[in-house]
């Protein structure tokens with residue numbers, strides 16, 4: 001059976017993750033259960049470092065991977081990446097807090113987002129981060145004012161909106177004119193913002209940023225975006241403005257469909273580096289930053305769910321598992337495809353639809369999937385849930401978020417405890433007259 005990911009295999013008719021029997025993990029830790037493979041995360045990170053080594057060799061400038069915490073900000077995962085040398089792309093005070101707890105060096109932290117609050121800006125300035133990726137003139141003014149109050153200078157890069165079609169799901173496109181992100185280039189808004197910043201006393205202009213979308217499975221939009229960014233950098237040079245960093249965001253897709261090949265980190269590196277080098281006679285090459293989230297952690301994650309009921313209707317054979325859309329909402333939210341297998345190989349195959357137990361018709365992980373014959377008690381594995389799985393999980397239907405374990409060469413570790421019923425109401429307050 002082709003599984004696609006590097007650190008899983010079928011052995012003795014059962015699924016093994018990083019060498020551990022998935023069914024045994026489910027029995028030991030209970031279900032639903034997130035399993036994250038440390039070895040796969042290391043492989044994914046090293047693929048970036050290997051692929052972009054050429055940038056440092058050919059330009060003498062830095063290459064920085066700033067992991068997009070929104071993909072999965074579990075402390076064990078962020079610490080693992082920080083230990084590997086990875087930076088952090090944060091989009092909230094909460095994520096910055098986690099980056100600091102993970103010992104990410106301040107010069108490897110960038111702060112994104114289109115609605116940074118004053119409190120968050122203070123946190124970023126106090127943490128002396130590499131750059132705020134400024135999303136509006138209003139935000140620039142607030143950063144400058146805040147830095148002034150603190151007697152500091154804040155580093156700012158400018159998120160441009162290059163109006164590039166990323167050819168991905170419309171809900172995860174970010175760099176089109178109609179999207180809320182970034183400063184429009186064509187109308188002159190981005191240049192206007194940078195010129196304003198140069199007149200300000202408490203900001204230091206350090207770079208240009210862009211991010212066009214997520215789960216990109218075609219390299220050409222990356223090339224188009226890189227060209228737009230570099231043309232803008234050339235324009236800035238003509239205006240006498242030098243840029244230290246170019247940050248091209250995240251977005252590289254992962255092979256959710258196991259039968260389709262998609263571009264690799266190497267393909268991405270070749271495309272970006274070759275495009276940037278075309279401008280080397282016009283501008284000094286900058287440091288290069290990328291903010292991958294999904295492509296670092298998605299393929300490291302599995303959601304194990306136990307089959308509790310099987311129901312045949314005139315049109316569908318339903319398999320009901322104890323994981324639900326509250327644990328992993330990508331299929332419900334984006335109709336995203338995630339590969340699903342029965343962790344126990346059987347002689348017989350059958351077509352089933354796999355559903356969670358929430359009161360929503362969209363709580364379905366996969367429809368009409370060919371699985372090894374499913375019986376009550378079997379454990380199913382939903383693949384590639386390491387990104388935007390637990391980070392988007394919630395308590396809908398008063399369900400606690402599940403446990404998470406990390407598998408690694410050093411053993412299996414519980415890295416997130418299950419939320420209890422008491423946790424569900426821990427923040428609720430009953431007014432005196434209802435006591």
Ligand SMILES: Cc1ncc(COP(=O)(O)O)c(C=O)c1O
Nearest residue numbers: 068211214250251291292293294
């Ligand atoms: C600004 C920014 N950077 C990085 C990312 C991470 O993207 P991905 O997980 O697709 O690599 C996102 C998410 O789309 C983003 O909005």
Ligand SMILES: N[C@@H](CCCC[NH3+])C(=O)O
Nearest residue numbers: 070172174214330387388
């Ligand atoms: N949450 C999205 C990705 C959004 C990326 C952030 N702009 C997903 O699950 O695919």
